[in-house]
Amino acid sequence: MNSGSREALQVNQAAGLQNLFSAAQASHREELPIFHQAANLRPMVQHRRTTRTIAVAGGKGGVGKTTVAVNLAMTMAMAGRNVMLLDADMGVANIDVQLGLNPTRHLGHMLEGQCTLQDLIIPAAHGLKVIPGGSGVRRLAKMGNGEHAAVIRAFDDLIQPPEFLIVDTAAGVADNVAMFAAAADDVLIVVCDELASLTDAYALIKILAHDFGVRRFRIVANMVRQAADARKLYEKMARVCGRFLDVALDYMGMLPHDEWLRQAIRRQGAVVDLWPSSRAAVGFKQLAGAVDTWGEPAYPDLGRIAFFSGQNVPAAGW
């Protein structure tokens, strides 16, 4: 088949995606234990030599990207990891509000040369470091690719790179979302049990695969009631991506629907910190435990713009 007819076939197939997603065709398999990896982080005997960057994305708005980014980062910080959280939802960034922080500067100030990335770092609970994205500032929402690249490259100059950088991306499939996701070592896709969540996640995966060469995606199901529902969502994604895209999807389990999460936002804290025994907090601990077992990134050097691409940090001294 030539590339033109293959493309035409893909377009036709894509038109049927909604039906594919909405049809519950998955043959039901024996449920695997949720987050089969360790529920707790291993004791930190050996620090990472280089920074692992994890972009939290999802395509659709409101699926819980920020919630996942904040609580994953906080869980890892509570376990003693050196973690930085970048709010890349620029223009409508709200991690600082969710964590009760009061930044006076944001990435816009850095791009204007008024400060460095280092100056923007705000300490949150448990040693977590937050880089605020700025909210209600039009020029941030209208930033171009050159500016997004400048933000990514600025991480090369950090005095002390963290062990983990978690990046909260915006909704949609705009260039900024794709650039920040593609610049990370890992892309964690948050989906929930809504058709639009699945189709938007698919659209984002397709762009990242076709235009940026990203081949591996980790899927976490948020706001689900039980593990079987999470598994079904993953299987729908895996089936459609497996048919139309050359990508690998890893199942990262479920995060339950939990009212304590909303309470935590009202209290301007992370649920893992405020209510560590809540169902949501247990889910985040399991997710963090799973992240801790990930192997080295599969595509560390594709010649793309990447966070910490220039780093050469010795293991000692972290």
Ligand SMILES: Nc1ncnc2c1ncn2[C@@H]1O[C@H](COP(=O)(O)OP(=O)(O)OP(=O)(O)O)[C@@H](O)[C@H]1O
């Ligand atoms: N597991 C959950 N249980 C209950 N509520 C949740 C859960 N996850 C997220 N929420 C709630 O859903 C709402 C949207 O979450 P969040 O802001 O994290 O989504 P988002 O994908 O980052 O949205 P946006 O794209 O608009 O930034 C919030 O009110 C949050 O508290």
